Amino acid sequence: MTGTLYGIGVGPGDPELITLKAHRILQEVPVIAWPAPLEGESMARRIAATHLPGGQTEIAIRMPLSVDRFPVEVVYDEAAETLAGHLTAGRDVAVLCEGDPFVYGSFMYLFARMAERFPVGVVPGVSSLTAGAAALGAPLAARNDVLSVIPAPLPEAMLERRLADADAAVIIKVGRHLAKLRRVLARLDLADHARYVEYATMPEQTVQPFATISADAAPYFSLVLVHRRGDAWR
Amino acid sequence: MTGTLYGIGVGPGDPELITLKAHRILQEVPVIAWPAPLEGESMARRIAATHLPGGQTEIAIRMPLSVDRFPVEVVYDEAAETLAGHLTAGRDVAVLCEGDPFVYGSFMYLFARMAERFPVGVVPGVSSLTAGAAALGAPLAARNDVLSVIPAPLPEAMLERRLADADAAVIIKVGRHLAKLRRVLARLDLADHARYVEYATMPEQTVQPFATISADAAPYFSLVLVHRRGDAWR
Numbered sequence: 001m002t003g004t005l006y007g008i009g010v011g012p013g014d015p016e017l018i019t020l021k022a023h024r025i026l027q028e029v030p031v032i033a034w035p036a037p038l039e040g041e042s043m044a045r046r047i048a049a050t051h052l053p054g055g056q057t058e059i060a061i062r063m064p065l066s067v068d069r070f071p072v073e074v075v076y077d078e079a080a081e082t083l084a085g086h087l088t089a090g091r092d093v094a095v096l097c098e099g100d101p102f103v104y105g106s107f108m109y110l111f112a113r114m115a116e117r118f119p120v121g122v123v124p125g126v127s128s129l130t131a132g133a134a135a136l137g138a139p140l141a142a143r144n145d146v147l148s149v150i151p152a153p154l155p156e157a158m159l160e161r162r163l164a165d166a167d168a169a170v171i172i173k174v175g176r177h178l179a180k181l182r183r184v185l186a187r188l189d190l191a192d193h194a195r196y197v198e199y200a201t202m203p204e205q206t207v208q209p210f211a212t213i214s215a216d217a218a219p220y221f222s223l224v225l226v227h228r229r230g231d232a233w234r
Numbered sequence: 235m236t237g238t239l240y241g242i243g244v245g246p247g248d249p250e251l252i253t254l255k256a257h258r259i260l261q262e263v264p265v266i267a268w269p270a271p272l273e274g275e276s277m278a279r280r281i282a283a284t285h286l287p288g289g290q291t292e293i294a295i296r297m298p299l300s301v302d303r304f305p306v307e308v309v310y311d312e313a314a315e316t317l318a319g320h321l322t323a324g325r326d327v328a329v330l331c332e333g334d335p336f337v338y339g340s341f342m343y344l345f346a347r348m349a350e351r352f353p354v355g356v357v358p359g360v361s362s363l364t365a366g367a368a369a370l371g372a373p374l375a376a377r378n379d380v381l382s383v384i385p386a387p388l389p390e391a392m393l394e395r396r397l398a399d400a401d402a403a404v405i406i407k408v409g410r411h412l413a414k415l416r417r418v419l420a421r422l423d424l425a426d427h428a429r430y431v432e433y434a435t436m437p438e439q440t441v442q443p444f445a446t447i448s449a450d451a452a453p454y455f456s457l458v459l460v461h462r463r464g465d466a467w468r
Contacts, residue, residue: 009360009364011253012358015254015256016253016254016255016258017253017254017255017357018253018254018356019245019248019250019251019252019253019254019360020249020251020252020253020254021248021250021251022358023254024250042326044319060290061453071403100364100367100374101359101368102367102368102372102373102374103367103373103374103375103451104365104373104374104375104376104377104379105373108373112374114269115371122367122368122371123368124246124251124253124360124364124365124367124368125360125361125362125364126243126253126358126436127361127364129447130334130336130337130358130359130361131335131355131358133336133337133358134335134336134356134357134358137349137354137356138336139338139339139342139345140334140336140337140338141337141338141383142338142342143338143385144337144387144388144407145385146382146383146384146385146396147382147383148380148381148383148387149375149380149381149382149383149384151377151379151380153378154378154380162380164440165399195313201358203406
């Protein structure tokens with residue numbers, strides 16, 4: 001009797017924005033795993049904390065923040081083997097995923113290594129994209145808008161081309177790309193159509209016009225939302 | 235004491251994919267409202283049904299399926315007045331929204347009419363976009379992919395241009411636009427990269443390669459997911 005691997009979307013930050021299904025599975029599984037930086041807190045673990053019954057085996061998947069390919073592959077290979085041991089022994093394993101497991105999440109790297117060997121169940125969650133829109137109090141997209149989700153690490157020219165063509169856009173992975181993004185939005189005359197959200201639905205949540213941000217780096221949990229027609233939904 | 239208007243994301247279909255927060259608010263409010271076709275069932279009401287305590291005032295917002303501008307405006311104007319009556323009398327009102335309230339949802343039309351007059355709280359939900367990816371067992375987007383959410387009612391040339399430029403795409407509002415979409419995907423040589431999901435997370439859920447669909451119309455609750463590199467997430 002092989003165990004099942006669950007990818008559990010724990011939602012964007014507010015622990016109350018977890019689904020009933022995710023909550024139930026977290027009560028039932030003997031093993032949980034969660035991503036974390038090499039040192040410091042796992043945000044996924046923090047979001048899920050109040051929903052864990054205690055007494056579970058916990059596996060930290062600690063990842064260097066640098067994006068060098070080699071060590072990342074090794075970390076996922078090793079994590080996959082650890083999880084496979086539990087699954088082979090018949091124990092279900094839940095991997096905690098910030099937001100939704102299949103929206104730019106690291107769960108996909110475990111999924112790629114394990115989906116052919118073990119039964120996998122993916123529990124979708126509230127993603128930071130819609131949490132950001134709720135925090136702003138403005139629709140993400142309306143009517144026949146094309147909505148573009150654009151990673152800020154793209155090269156500057158590509159970022160500009162994508163934003164120039166977007167009706168509505170969410171810019172993710174802002175991090176250290178804030179200065180580049182500021183230049184691009186200014187050239188496109190879109191800075192006044194852009195708003196910045198940090199830690200949506202968490203106690204630290206802040207929302208402000210993009211034009212008022214002066215820093216050159218943003219935390220990982222930040223988004224910039226752009227809508228060409230500011231009140232398109234009216 | 236004015237009541238609060240809540241836009242409640244009830245999730246994509248499986249009643250267990252509602253959030254704890256949405257569930258709590260549905261227990262507490264004296265008035266709920268939900269969109270429905272002129273005749274027949276409200277999908278939002280059906281999804282939320284097992285979470286309603288009973289005894290609440292229920293307001294149906296019934297909408298003709300035709301998209302003529304005039305009657306739609308009248309329906310929202312009238313619904314807004316009805317809800318305003320409850321809010322002015324101090325009663326909280328929860329509007330049930332399929333998926334997430336701010337992802338192409340009709341809630342935005344009520345929001346536009348009421349946000350300046352009454353306190354509004356938006357509770358984000360699991361959207362059909364991520365539910366579709368979970369149903370397919372494939373990530374929606376990965377790494378530095380640009381994810382495009384593209385409404386199928388767009389004119390054929392525009393639909394083609396948008397799809398030609400997409401790393402990963404979710405095509406929404408497929409409905410009677412299936413034949414047009416089939417032509418576009420064939421011209422772009424993307425038909426074999428496209429998969430079709432109907433009623434994701436509901437008992438009626440079906441998933442199949444797009445190329446095997448022969449109908450010319452799809453139900454409202456259907457999506458087509460396209461990824462240029464089929465296994466980009468591996």
